[in-house]
Amino acid sequence: MIVNFGPGGVTDLMARALASGMEKDLGQPVVVQNRPGALGTLGPAYVSKQAPDGYTLGTVSASVVTTTPHLMNVAVKPEDLIQVAGFGKNRYGIVVKQDSPLKTIDDLVQSAKGEKSVLFGSPSTPNSLIFFDLGRKTGGKFELVSYKAGPTGPQRYPLLPNVPTAAESGIKDFAVRHYVGIFGPPGLPDEIADKLNDEINKILQEPQVKAAFEAQGDMATAVDRQTFAKTVATDARNWGALAQQMNLAAN
Numbered sequence: 001m002i003v004n005f006g007p008g009g010v011t012d013l014m015a016r017a018l019a020s021g022m023e024k025d026l027g028q029p030v031v032v033q034n035r036p037g038a039l040g041t042l043g044p045a046y047v048s049k050q051a052p053d054g055y056t057l058g059t060v061s062a063s064v065v066t067t068t069p070h071l072m073n074v075a076v077k078p079e080d081l082i083q084v085a086g087f088g089k090n091r092y093g094i095v096v097k098q099d100s101p102l103k104t105i106d107d108l109v110q111s112a113k114g115e116k117s118v119l120f121g122s123p124s125t126p127n128s129l130i131f132f133d134l135g136r137k138t139g140g141k142f143e144l145v146s147y148k149a150g151p152t153g154p155q156r157y158p159l160l161p162n163v164p165t166a167a168e169s170g171i172k173d174f175a176v177r178h179y180v181g182i183f184g185p186p187g188l189p190d191e192i193a194d195k196l197n198d199e200i201n202k203i204l205q206e207p208q209v210k211a212a213f214e215a216q217g218d219m220a221t222a223v224d225r226q227t228f229a230k231t232v233a234t235d236a237r238n239w240g241a242l243a244q245q246m247n248l249a250a251n
Helices: 010-026 042-047 062-066 105-112 125-138 190-203 207-214 225-245
Strands: 058-061 082-090 118-122 142-146 178-184
Touching: 010 058, 010 082, 010 178, 010 190, 010 207, 042 058, 042 178, 058 062, 062 178, 062 225, 082 190, 082 225, 105 118, 105 125, 118 125, 125 142, 125 225, 178 190, 178 225, 190 225
Parallel strands: 118 142
Antiparallel strands: 058 178, 082 178
């Protein structure tokens, strides 16, 4: 299993929890290898060149196949991979320093509508699109401050039950979903991909795997191949349109 980010990160920990469950269920080792780089595209690019026998798979975070290809020229495109399974969702949120006068997302938006832009930190351009989308929908001005390394999803974060979602705060159609999936090389037969999907979905129901995901704020999420493919295609269209509107699209 090729992980497209470095050891110890969210994607890596989710992948290792899944691999551990698969090892126990399949009765054979599932070796995890990290191949980070180029906004998470090097690992999938490597997978796309492997034999389509089901023995080499890769984790691919949503941004790699829905956002990054619109922003820069990358070594792998969504059509270079076979979607096997979605297996985890990440939670997004907006935080400020403890003594900030901005206490709600409405405070943030109203401040961004003032004379000066609101500065925000983000580790990568795909994540930055979230704030650009917020600005587009509210009329606020947000300016990125890049770094090396209230919830914006549709449900409240269980560990922060008193923090409202963006929708609950009056901002409609602003629910960010970010997920991680398992992809295989081109030519992977449907029979093998379907069997792997069934196996992965089974593992995701196991209590210890769910607990490992929840421990870092993620959700183990079983989904069939058709639904996963539709989700990826829809998000790719939406983020691509936003990149075009914000003049961020690659030439």
